[in-house]
Ligand SMILES: Nc1ncnc2c1ncn2[C@@H]1O[C@H](COP(=O)(O)OP(=O)(O)OP(=O)(O)O)[C@@H](O)[C@H]1O
């Protein structure tokens with residue numbers, strides 16, 4: 001069994017946006033945990049609630065219109081949701097760090113890289129001299145593989161390429177030696193050759209520093225290459241959770257199955273791609289039954305009226321689909337269909 | 341499938357002037373597209389891949405003369421497009437249509453779908469009003485939407501549906517060639533495959549020729565018969581898609597292919613990690629523009645620009661590792677190929 005300690009535990013989290021056109025349950029009763037030194041992936045298509053999940057953990061949900069309306073987020077047994085802004089700021093500066101998709105929006109264009117890096121060091125190490133902090137900043141820039149770290153301290157964000165900016169962001173996030181790093185689509189805006197460099201860097205840092213990483217992406221390839229375990233989200237819910245090996249070897253939820261089959265694989269030419277009919281729903285647009293029922297080729301009467309739970313199908317696998325409910329539909333015809 | 345080239349491009353260049361100061365003096369050029377040649381056969385799909393800024397869109401736009409080439413020849417259906425008058429070019433556009441990445445930005449938000457789809461017919465003076473309206477409904481059905489969608493506005497559709505509308509618009513004038521610039525890049529994975537399937541079906545039904553521009557190598561492999569790889573304004577390799585993926589010759593193509601994450605955790609691949617970033621196209625490296633990142637760089641690469649030459653039948657590459665002039669000894673020294 002896996003003996004590693006759980007560093008972050010999310011319990012029954014609900015985050016809702018209260019808009020003029022109604023309530024949007026962007027994160028709809030979510031449960032998961034992250035163990036120390038682990039890389040956990042969250043995948044899902046646009047709008048399924050990946051970013052809102054990470055913002056909820058960081059205490060950065062824009063309010064209004066958003067609000068965490070229920071649940072618990074435990075970091076080493078302390079409930080982050082019960083903390084005030086000052087306490088949260090301390091958590092963000094010391095324990096949990098986050099990097100975003102577009103590094104340009106999180107770097108200040110008016111200050112040099114050195115200025116921003118040194119500032120980040122001194123928030124963490126109060127009482128350090130400027131010189132000492134600068135030394136640490138340069139060391140961190142080197143750690144993330146930036147070759148001319150010392151000279152780069154004088155550069156401004158716009159003088160760097162996208163890949164370099166993302167490295168600076170990672171360096172800045174790691175300054176405080178966080179226990180948890182949340183990376184929200186850290187490579188989506190980058191070219192593939194640069195993405196490969198950044199993913200390798202993240203894997204190396206994870207091994208070397210034993211930082212737990214929550215990696216958010218919509219790219220199943222990135223998950224396969226980087227993560228140990230993965231959560232698949234759909235319309236605000238977790239619909240499947242498994243080890244990475246199992247999600248690709250034995251995807252269970254009809255959505256996960258469909259998603260994996262829709263991706264063109266560079267290694268073989270498929271005559272025709274599989275495609276899931278219909279489109280991705282917004283959270284809250286489906287009130288009753290399985291959120292995927294309207295697009296699901298295996299749906300049966302129960303799917304339209306009841307909400308499926310996450311059914312445990314093995315020690316490392318959970319699926320939110322009635323076809324995996326041991327009590328009840330084990331014998332349903334569609335069960336045989338999905339297994340074939 | 342016939343093998344007659346529908347489009348032939350020779351020595352295509354686009355240099356954008358870099359202006360400085362209040363007088364707008366030209367201080368240099370961005371060589372966005374620098375001496376690119378290729379052809380596309382009737383009924384086939386040519387994929388063009390490459391990373392951000394390598395000149396894919398600029399190439400696509402020049403083919404339609406939405407951008408004037410700095411130099412070069414574009415021969416379409418036997419006509420040299422670069423020598424046509426504006427009026428003649430306008431007429432020819434009926435046969436060449438474009439599909440864009442962002443369907444939302446390219447659809448006028450204040451017009452109904454009917455008006456948007458009718459427009460190309462009006463521009464080209466085709467059909468009367470009644471016929472046009474009938475055709476709009478017909479094409480909506482062809483791309484998997486419904487006739488009743490004609491009265492709606494773009495914001496009432498999802499991203500995937502908007503891309504279907506963009507495709508319907510491109511089809512209205514019954515074109516021969518469609519240039520699709522990142523048509524599925526903005527779409528979710530599950531929607532991407534719907535649109536790719538649609539494009540393949542339409543190609544068969546209307547005998548369309550496609551130029552499919554994208555940065556996703558998986559998508560390009562799936563849809564293309566042949567693929568061209570661009571780097572910093574140049575075409576560095578061109579081959580049958582099967583051939584390119586099985587046996588890439590150019591070190592850049594090899595690195596690019598190895599960098600694509602494969603959705604299979606058991607697949608162990610050899611990763612060729614490139615050092616450094618893509619150079620600034622305003623100040624490209626001398627010789628082979630890839631030499632600053634190339635793991636096989638030789639002396640000659642920093643000095644002489646390699647030309648795109650045929651290595652195997654139908655497989656061309658621009659790299660000194662494959663050029664005759666280079667001493668075989670050097671090749672052996674550099675090994676690994
Ligand atoms: N500021 C906001 N106001 C209203 N609704 C919002 C806001 N931010 C997010 N939402 C809603 O929350 C849902 C989840 O959004 P979220 O940003 O978490 O998606 P995501 O999974 O990160 O998608 P993407 O892949 O596009 O980044 C969306 O459907 C969106 O409509």
Ligand SMILES: Nc1ncnc2c1ncn2[C@@H]1O[C@H](COP(=O)(O)OP(=O)(O)OP(=O)(O)O)[C@@H](O)[C@H]1O
Nearest residue numbers: 356370372391392393394395396397398399555621
């Ligand atoms: N109107 C313009 N003026 C000046 N430079 C331009 C102009 N349009 C494009 N460029 C430059 O030409 C080069 C090629 O751009 P292009 O848009 O063709 O690239 P691309 O391959 O389509 O990239 P992407 O994948 O990001 O769409 C880039 O360096 C770009 O900055």
Ligand code: SF4
Nearest residue numbers: 290293296303321322
């Ligand atoms: S619960 Fe029903 S509708 Fe939902 S995925 Fe399973 S079979 Fe399909």
Ligand SMILES: [Mg+2]
Nearest residue numbers: 050051052184
């Ligand atoms: Mg997001």
Ligand SMILES: [Mg+2]
Nearest residue numbers: 396397398521
């Ligand atoms: Mg482009």
